[in-house]
Structure formats: structure tokens, C-alpha cells
Amino acid sequence: xxxxxxxxxxxxxxxxxxxxxxxxxxxxxxxxxxxxxxxxxxxxxxxxxxxxxxxxxxxxxxxxxxxxxxxxxxxxxxxxxxxxxxxxxxxxxxxxxxxxxxxxxxxxxxxxx
Amino acid sequence: xxxxxxxxxxxxxxxxxxxxxxxxxxxxxxxxxxxxxxxxxxxxxxxxxxxxxxxxxxxxxxxxxxxxxxxxxxxxxxxxxxxxxxxxxxxxxxxxxxxxxxxxxxxxxxxxxxxxx
Numbered sequence: 103x104x105x106x107x108x109x110x111x112x113x114x115x116x117x118x119x120x121x122x123x124x125x126x127x128x129x130x131x132x133x134x135x136x137x138x139x140x141x142x143x144x145x146x147x148x149x150x151x152x153x154x155x156x157x158x159x160x161x162x163x164x165x166x167x168x169x170x171x172x173x174x175x176x177x178x179x180x181x182x183x184x185x186x187x188x189x190x191x192x193x194x195x196x197x198x199x200x201x202x203x204x205x206x207x208x209x210x211x212x213x214x215x
Numbered sequence: 216x217x218x219x220x221x222x223x224x225x226x227x228x229x230x231x232x233x234x235x236x237x238x239x240x241x242x243x244x245x246x247x248x249x250x251x252x253x254x255x256x257x258x259x260x261x262x263x264x265x266x267x268x269x270x271x272x273x274x275x276x277x278x279x280x281x282x283x284x285x286x287x288x289x290x291x292x293x294x295x296x297x298x299x300x301x302x303x304x305x306x307x308x309x310x311x312x313x314x315x316x317x318x319x320x321x322x323x324x325x326x327x328x329x330x331x332x
Contacts (some may be wrong), residue, residue: 118235142318144260151310151325154259157318195260201316202274204262205248 104128104198109205114215120181123210125196130176133200140200143172145180146209147192155194156181188214217242217321219311224326227301235296237311237323245269245289247315253307254325263278266294270302278304301330 115121125195131140138157144152154163156172157177169184183190191214196207223235251263264275264285275283284297294311308325315321
């Protein structure tokens with residue numbers, strides 16, 4: 103199984119500042135045949151289902167504000183929120199959808215400092 | 216825009232069974248694989264099961280293998296999760312999800328299953 107490890111577990115950032123969340127996979131989630139990384143980022147607010155933010159490691163889902171960005175490849179990935187807004191308070195999860203069992207990181211709780 | 220609505224959750228005793236359903240609208244249901252994901256109270260997300268677009272392929276997490284079964288009805292646009300031999304560890308919100316275009320872009324609101332004596 104591919105183990106996804108996020109850091110930190112929680113993060114407090116001031117409004118307008120940058121937030122950075124790391125996600126590492128225990129093996130590569132890249133597919134050399136199509137040069138894609140099967141890595142997604144989700145945002146989950148209390149009482150709501152997860153919402154897809156980023157797929158293919160760096161492609162923003164339609165409607166997601168451009169302050170959200172994804173980067174990385176292979177086994178190391180990063181979610182960056184360039185200028186934190188109050189509505190970004192949530193738990194963020196990375197997920198590999200390369201191989202079964204599909205696995206998620208443990209989550210990173212993002213709060214306002 | 217896909218709409219997924221789960222139902223069937225509730226309180227059940229350990230060792231008993233429960234069947235969850237997910238009704239899907241807004242997409243050509245028979246074209247898409249479907250997934251069940253669960254989230255224990257205060258915990259993270261755990262993939263539980265998948266079923267291929269035509270129902271021919273199913274896969275399960277080790278934690279539920281042999282106890283849970285997934286099926287779909289491409290005429291009624293529903294996917295079901297039959298959960299047997301439930302334990303306290305199965306207590307969670309169960310979400311159905313699908314990938315209409317990329318990753319898992321559509322999720323239901325979830326249904327809560329509580330396994331308790």
C-alpha cells in the first residue's frame with residue numbers, strides 16, 4: 103500500500119499570509135506512460151464532504167480560487183495557499199489515486215493565527 | 216453537475232448488517248466508476264470500496280474485505296454498499312463519490328453509521 107504522510111498535522115497562519123502543506127508518498131505516484139502524477143488535494147470544512155481542489159498534482163479544479171496551487175512530482179508534493187482567507191479554514195487532505203488501495207494523508211488542519 | 220445522495224445510515228448493533236445506497240443524478244451514471252469512502256468521528260478519510268462503470272470489477276479495502284459488498288443498478292442510477300458483521304470500528308460517515316472528469320470530483324453529503332450495543 104502507498105502511505106501518504108502530510109506535514110504539519112496542524113498549521114496556524116495569519117490572514118493574507120502564505121500557507122504551505124507537504125505531502126509525501128511512500129512510493130512514486132507518477133505514471134511514466136503519460137507523465138502524470140496521480141495526486142489530488144481536497145479541502146474539507148466541518149460537516150461537509152471533501153471538495154476537490156487540485157488534481158494531477160498541480161491542476162486546479164474549475165472554480166477553485168487561484169490562490170490555491172499544487173506542485174511536486176514523484177513522491178513529494180506541496181499545496182500552497184498564497185494569501186490565506188478566512189474561508190480557507192479547513193482540513194486539507196492529499197490523496198493518491200494511482201493504485202488500489204487508494205490512500206489519503208492523515209489531514210492538515212489549517213487555522214487562522 | 217453530479218448530485219449524489221446517500222441513505223440508509225443509522226444505529227446498528229455489532230455483528231448486524233446494514234445496506235447503504237447512493238442515488239446519482241445529473242450525469243450518465245453508467246459511464247462512471249463509483250467509490251465509497253468513510254470517515255470515523257474526528258478522523259481522516261479512508262477509501263472503502265469501488266465498483267467499475269459496468270459493475271464487473273469491484274475492489275475493497277482490507278479492513279472490510281469479505282464483510283462489505285458493493286453493487287450498482289445502472290437503470291436506477293444507484294450504487295449500494297452491503298455491510299455485514301459490523302463492528303464498532305465501522306462507525307463512520309460514509310460518502311459515495313465518483314470521478315466524472317478528474318480525480319474524485321463529486322461527493323455526496325454522507326450518511327452516518329453508528330455501530331453500538
